Amino acid sequence: MKRKQWLSAILAATLVISSAVCANNVVQANSLSELEKQQKKLDQKRQGIESDINKKESELKENEKNQAEAEAELKRLDLAIGDTDQKIREKREQIEKTRAEIEKLNKEIEALKIRIAERNELLKERVRSLQKSGGSVNYLDVIFGSKSFGDLISRMSAVSTLMSADQQILTEHEADQKSLQEKQVQVEEQLANLETLLAELETEMATLKKQEDEKNRLLRTLLQEQQNLEAAKLSLSEEQEIARAQAAANKKAIELEKTRIAEAQRRAEEERRKKSTNSSSNSVSNSGGSSSAPPVSSGNFTRPAEGALTSGYGPRWGDFHHGVDIAKSGSVPVVSAGDGVVIRSYYSNSYGNTIFIAHSVNGQVFTTVYAHLSSRQVSSGQTVSKGQQIGYMGNTGRSFGQHLHFEVHKGDWNGSKSNSVNPSSYVPL
Secondary structure, three states: OHHHHHHHHHHHHHHHHHHHHHHHHHHHHHHHHHHHHHHHHHHHHHHHHHHHHHHHHHHHHHHHHHHHHHHHHHHHHHHHHHHHHHHHHHHHHHHHHHHHHHHHHHHHHHHHHHHHHHHHHHHHHHHHHHOOOOOOHHHHHHHHOOOOHHHHHHHHHHHHHHHHHHHHHHHHHHHHHHHHHHHHHHHHHHHHHHHHHHHHHHHHHHHHHHHHHHHHHHHHHHHHHHHHHHHHHHHHHHHHHHHHHHHHHHHHHHHHHHHHHHHHHHHHHHHHHHHHOOOOOOOOOOOOOOOOOOOOOOOOOOOOOOOEEEEOOEEEOOEEEOOEEEEOOOOOEEEOOOOEEEEEEEEEOOOEEEEEEEEEEOOEEEEEEEEEEOEEOOOOOOEEOOOOEEEEOEOOOOOOOOEEEEEEEEOOOOOOOOOEEOHHHOOOO
8 A cells, every 4th residue: 555655646746847847848848949940030130230220321422422412513613713713813913003193194184283283483584574565566566666567567467477376385285184084084984994893703703602601511411311321321331240140149149048958858768767766966066256356146147347337227318328337446357247158359449448148048139248348358158157257447549537338139239229227237237
């Protein structure tokens, strides 16, 4: 009777263990299946990134074409402005030359006026000397004072010659003055015309400069767009490299998961055999990090570094902080928050020395990021264990003081960080 009860107990225990093993196998199979699904999604994401990069390259080429056209137009405007400047200088020289001619003519006119005035005084003196008796009496004295008819003719001829000569002088002076005045009017009209042309040219110059300013603004816009596109392309290239590395890390994680499942099945089968023969054994091993590294906690993740939590996850400085900051002075070790595979260990312009690690927790992929490290002690593709030292806290990249910027992503990392989660919800901080 007792033997029968003992056999029943063994059979029940065996059934329970077998059920547990089967259930565990189902969970592990689901875990592996989930990893493979995420791997396919990652491959699709990588293809999408490559497509985006090709698009950015096409936009860059189009931008370069537009920029070349703008530069050609700007060069044409520069030549036009130079030609206009030369015309303005020539017109100004003509204006200065005309003004000098006007000034010269004005001096000549003044000199002629003086000479005319002096000659007028001389003629008046002559008339006064001839007309001391007033009016035409003097002419009668000249005529009747002649001694003979011949003398009379001579005197009359002399008076007539004298008066004609004086009249000729006056006529010539008046003609010269009139001619000079006409020239002055002509030159002043020419000057007015030149000044009008100069005003027109200066207006054209202002128009051309305005166009040049517009082109300069366009050029600056194109250059800014060029820089933005190049930055976007660089960001996509970096994301592409991380995606490639993440794909490789996920493949390795799948292989590790397969190995872990096989090992778990082997151990479960071994445990079942031991239970069935009423024999069992347990072994526990513990290992601790260095005294300066954080103690390894239970659970899926452990704290990555010692120090004060100086900045949390969420809105910060008008932006969104997709991780937490842990700060401490001195030589501070940084450890992997969990078992996983190093996706990428490299230097980033923004994050400085950075490490990305992929973790698989019951079929769910997590990605942890460790940024601003002073140094890195693991390489891409390397397998790491929870609590294993991967580097030292630092101040590299866009950092203001020694600290660890730590991120957790539920899924793959991406440039928009849409998969980021609050590390405090998964890691004991």
